[in-house]
Amino acid sequence: MAVEKRLAFSIVQFLRDQTHCGALNSDEQESLEVAIQCLETTFKISSSDCHLAVPQPLTEIFLNSLLKNDNLTLPETSPTPEDTERAEQLKNEGNNHMKEENYRCAVECYTKAIDLDLRNAVYYCNRAAAHSKLGNYTEATVDCERAIGIDPTYSKAYGRMGLALTAMNKYPEAISYFKKALVLDPENDTYKSNLKIAEQKQKEATSPIAAGLGFDMASLINNPAFISMAASVMQNQQVQQLMSGMMSNAVGGPAAGVGGLSDISSLIEAGQQFAQQIQQQNPELIEQLRNHIRSRSFSGSAEEHS
Numbered sequence: 106m107a108v109e110k111r112l113a114f115s116i117v118q119f120l121r122d123q124t125h126c127g128a129l130n131s132d133e134q135e136s137l138e139v140a141i142q143c144l145e146t147t148f149k150i151s152s153s154d155c156h157l158a159v160p161q162p163l164t165e166i167f168l169n170s171l172l173k174n175d176n177l178t179l180p181e182t183s184p185t186p187e188d189t190e191r192a193e194q195l196k197n198e199g200n201n202h203m204k205e206e207n208y209r210c211a212v213e214c215y216t217k218a219i220d221l222d223l224r225n226a227v228y229y230c231n232r233a234a235a236h237s238k239l240g241n242y243t244e245a246t247v248d249c250e251r252a253i254g255i256d257p258t259y260s261k262a263y264g265r266m267g268l269a270l271t272a273m274n275k276y277p278e279a280i281s282y283f284k285k286a287l288v289l290d291p292e293n294d295t296y297k298s299n300l301k302i303a304e305q306k307q308k309e310a311t312s313p314i315a316a317g318l319g320f321d322m323a324s325l326i327n328n329p330a331f332i333s334m335a336a337s338v339m340q341n342q343q344v345q346q347l348m349s350g351m352m353s354n355a356v357g358g359p360a361a362g363v364g365g366l367s368d369i370s371s372l373i374e375a376g377q378q379f380a381q382q383i384q385q386q387n388p389e390l391i392e393q394l395r396n397h398i399r400s401r402s403f404s405g406s407a408e409e410h411s
Contacts, residue, residue: 113148114157115166117141121152122162162243184222192221196228200410203235211235226256227411233265234410237272245269260289261411264296267303276307 120137123129129137145151159166184192199214215232222228233248249266252259263286270279283300290296 110148110150110154111157111159113144114150114154115159115163117144117150117152118158119163120144183224188221192218192225192228195221196231196411199231199235203231203238203410206238208235208238212239224255226252226259226262229255230259230262230265231410233262233269237265237269240272242269242273246273258289260286260293260296263289264293264299267296267299271299271303271306274306274310276303276310279303280307 120141124134124137124141150157195214195218199211199218202208202211202214212232212235215228215235218225218228219232229248229252233245233252236242236245236248246266246269249262249269252262253266256262263282267279267282267286270276270282280300280303283296283303286296287293287300
């Protein structure tokens with residue numbers, strides 16, 4: 106039963122991720138929550154059973170399997186002129202959906218275009234962009250790999266791979282792909298900007314403050330949704346007491362040193378406590394903000410599609 110429980114736990118994790126992606130309406134989200142409850146009851150598992158977790162998310166396992174066994178061998182015959190023309194029409198429809206931020210429909214259009222012409226790297230690359238907008242970063246990396254496999258000189262595929270990897274917090278890999286994109290297109294300012302962002306995030310990921318807070322505080326401070334939530338959190342009496350204590354120290358309270366707070370560790374600790382309060386108040390919104398930052402904090406969010 107251990108294997109079945111681990112599989113059920115992975116499925117529940119996948120379903121929970123879907124509820125946080127922001128792409129479902131209220132009825133669809135409620136249906137997923139019911140499915141999660143049913144699985145947890147049937148297999149007697151809960152979200153706290155971390156020992157059942159596997160190293161890779163279920164989606165990544167599935168897509169890696171597809172990558173090995175699916176349409177990796179290009180067809181021997183070229184598509185007919187009619188199929189090529191229809192595929193281009195579908196690609197253009199997908200591009201229009203992207204402009205309208207209708208990313209699900211864009212994915213559908215690009216998929217239909219791919220079905221008609223498996224040799225076109227642009228269709229995979231554009232679908233990768235749509236997947237990234239939906240938060241489906243693993244799917245985006247798979248499509249970028251296919252695009253690169255078809256056309257190793259396609260710089261945009263490397264750039265979009267870098268964006269997806271950055272969103273997955275895989276900063277060293279992202280940096281590598283942005284550098285490859287710049288080798289192919291040295292004057293591309295978007296690649297240069299995104300490379301700097303990935304390098305900065307890599308530095309932040311190893312800093313004590315970033316490790317304590319668990320997210321990019323600078324990005325959150327400029328996020329309207331975070332500002333609104335923080336204002337709500339500040340109404341909490343415990344948070345008010347925490348901030349009052351911080352202010353007392355800063356102006357020369359018992360623990361204050363020459364510069365206000367006794368040392369940087371005190372500031373880090375206070376920041377960690379504040380982050381924990383926010384996490385406890387509204388964990389779902391924190392997750393939404395993380396996803397929002399991942400998809401919006403890079404250059405090229407309004408990029409043109411091929």
